[in-house]
Amino acid sequence: MKLVSISLRNLRVRALSSALTTVSIAIGTLLLSALWLLLDETEAQYQYGAQGYGAIVGPKEGSPMDLVLNTVYSLGLSQGHVPFRVYRELHDGEGQIEGTSRRINMMYVIPQARGDTYKQFHIVGTTDEMFSQFFYKGESRDPSTHQHLDLREGRYFTFGHEQFVEFADEYARKRASGEAEDEDHDHDHDHSHGSHSHGDTIHFGPENEAVIGYQVAHDLGLRIGDPITPTHGSADDPGAHVHMESACQVVGILERTGMPVDRMIYIPISTFLSMEGHDAIRDTESQTADSVGLSAIICRGRRYNDNQNLRWAFQGRRDAQAAVAHWEVTRILEIVGNATRVLDVTSWLVLVVAAVSVLVALYNTMNERRREIAIMRSLGARRSQILTIVVAEATLIAFGGALLGIVGCHLSVFGLAGWVADTTGVLLDWTAFSMREVWLILFVTALGGIAGVLPAIKGARTEVAANLGPIS
Amino acid sequence: MIRIRNLKKVYRRGDEEVVACDVTALDVERGEHVAIVGKSGLGKTTLLNIVSGIVRPTSGEVRVADVDVGSLGEAKRDRFRGEHIGIVFQTFNLLVPFTALENVLLGAVFAGGADATVRDRAVRLLGRVGLGDRIDHYPNQMSVGQVQRVALCRALINGPDLILADEPLGNQDRETGAEALRVLREIAEEEKRTVVMVTHDPASAELMHRTIDLSELRTAS
Structure with missing residues (x-):
């Protein structure tokens, strides 16, 4: 005792x-x-999660912070559209960007279209460069250190830059000729693009494929072959409607990254833009491919200065703005730090x-x-x-x-x-x-x-x- | 064992001085069993408190086992009490949250620690007073007589030179009280302990070697 x-x-x-x-x-x-x-x-996670996103080019509406929060962390709403021509300029312009005389060298330029959800997770329309080019760890100059979004199971979908360009041209052509509206109206009857169902069986179109993050698979118990039916807007919105015609089949599940990517559902951007109600061309004067609207374009300069230069280049432009992800994250953390x-x-x-x-x-x-x-x-x-x-x-x-x-x-x-x-x-x-x-x-x-x-x-x-x- | 000379304990109550204890001379030999008797208010309990070092005398000399208890600092008096003196209170003063065994061990805890040897001694003592099957019982689960015997064991646990007992029979029936007193005397005889017991009961006093009437020790006024 x-x-x-x-x-x-x-x-x-x-x-x-x-x-x-x-x-x-x-x-x-x-x-x-x-x-x-x-x-x-x-x-x-804000520091880590923004890695890989050197600069983000997005709509002129909203602030650079809104752009980063929406693109990287899926917070808030997409503020508008950035035209396809900006994407083409960044991707194929060989470093020549309007607004600067400096050459800006890009490692990757990846388009994103957002606005739909499945359950509580966000759906992102993109190209397969998100899997082949984007990396969230490693030295820019040493490709052997690049950590890409690896697969835990299944395969990636295949929809590259060239296919996207073709899609945009075709979309604009149909839009100009009025076919796009007809397709929208006939979606329930015309299943040439998208999925359709017979009884309990859903038949998926060739582009209706989804690669899902680790957390999505884990929380929803999704497996390869399971269907995902996008909801326009958030599932909680009273006016939200389910895109049954655009149901996608899970073809791949990503490895855990500990980043917001774990909570994303990636589908081909063409599938996303083709969904009923996704009016990809809002510009009433121009009905060309250049006017196809994107939510954001993920860029990564070969050098850190390239990301900064991209931001300066877009400062004087009226069609888009560029945000350096790292700067915005630092600002976010400063604000959070003061509040906490x-x-x-x-x-x-x-x-x-x-x-x-x-x-x-x-x-x-x-x-x-x-x-x-x-x-x-x-x-x-x-x-x-x-x-x-x-x-x-x-x-x-x-x-x-x-x-x-x-x-x-x-x-x-x-x-x-x-x-x-x-x-x-x-x-x-x-x-x-x-x-x-x-x-x-x-x-x-x-x-x-x-x-x-x-x-x-x-x-x-x-x-x-x-x-x-x-x-x- | 105890040597007291010209002891006085005076309390102040406003401007008035109240003499709580007054003893001109008192000697108790080692191994002796002494009963202190006297009317209420003579300061019998105060005397025990002074001898045990709980209270310091206002004046006079109090030596216990050749130590001038009155001159010791408080911490030394506490230590001295823990190591050399065992006390049995009128109300037994067991701590309710602790079992019989733990109550006995408490005395040892403050004197330096209750290791396995001390625990064995506590169990033996409780067995000796007939509480071998009650060691895990709490005070409120035991009779008055049993509580009294636990209090005896607690006073004996450190093998004290001196055992001070203040009306240890309390309000028990004569038979139960006599039995407890017999056990105390028996153990004290065996272990050559000195016992000083304050009592109002002439029959209990008769069991001791000597009876001292405190009123006879007061300074003539």
Whole structure:
């Protein structure tokens, strides 16, 4: 039997009070550790998630930050359209970009069309260069280090740049001749492009294929061969409608990257633009392929300066803007950092208030414990031993609360990860423990110990003879 | 074992001085069993508190086992009490959250630690007083007599030189009290412990080697 056994027993005797103060410490610890975890993961994933996106060219409407948030993290709505001619200029212009005399060398130029969803996941129309060219890790100059979007299962779809150019020309030609509208109207009857169903069986068109991110497959339990039916807009929108005619078959599942890519569904851009209601040409004056609208164009310069130069080049243009992903992410993190400083201070205050509650709870029990302490003193307990017992009680409460808080934090992250991912694009890993949590436990434990000093002093100063019993 | 000379304990109550204990001279030999009797208010409990070092005398000399208890600092008095003195209170003063065994071990915890040897001794002592099957019982699960015997064991756990007992029979029936007192005396005889017992009960006092009436030790006024 040791002094700490006495402390533990005292906590057990005052189980309700001990539990309440432990919970208050746990809440403070949970808030702080959850905030840290969220910030760490946000910073890491926003930095990490934007790799591969050197510069993003998008519609002139909206801010560069909107463009990056929408393209990289699928947050917010697409602000408008960037014309196909800009894509062609970037892809085939051999570095000659209108708006600058400098030559801008691109490693890849990949188109994206967005706006549809399947369940809670975003559908992105693109070309197969997203798989063959885009890389999210590695040195630009050393292709052997490039980490592409690898397949976990199945295969990629095949729809390249040349096919996209052909598609755009054909689309514009049909649009000019009025065939496109007829096709839209006849979609339910004409299945030459797209999918159609007979009873329970869906027959997919050759371009109605989808490659899905790891998280999509994991959360929805999708396998190779499963159908995906795009919804125009978000599935939660009251006016959203399901593109049954454009159902796609899952042909590939990507390896986990830990990036927002894990939550994407990629389909050929032609399939996306051909869906009913996707009016790819909005420009009423020009009905050429150049006017086909895209949501964004992902670019990566051979050198970092190329990305910056691209941004400067588009600054004076009226048809599109370019955002350097890295700059915008830094700005986002600065804004997030400023906002979270307030939360950080609040969480510390909650923790301090919790420590004060330990102090008050113990201090108040000292009056009812006078006899108990007097008996211990009469048995030979020194003041320092009484001090140790009471401080140990506060320390144990704080330690238990801190542990509970950390466990609660990870369980909360486990429960809220899906919601956080949907609203912020940040994928939280509930199993990610950091050394900072160990330091937090130690700090909170020490804080509890300090909070126990005042009650302990009061306890240790208990008058022995006066509290032992009646004097005859 | 105990040597007291010109002991006075005076409390102030406003402007008034109240003499709580007044003993001109008292000697108790090692191994002696002494009963202290006297009317209420004479300061019998105060005397035990002074001898045990819980309370410091206002004046006079109090030596226990050749140590001037009154001159020791508080921490040293606490240590001295833990190592050399066992106390049995009138109300027994067991701690309710602890089992019989734990209550007995508490005395040892403060004196330096309750290791396996001490635990064995505690179990043996409880067995000796007939509580071998009650070691895991809490005070509120035991009779008054059993609680009293646990209190005896707690006083004996550190093998004290001196056992101070303040009305140890409490409000028990005579038979139960006598049995507990017999056990205390038996163990004290065996282990050559000195016993000083405050009592109102003449029959209990008669069981001791000597009876001292505290009123006869007061300074003539």
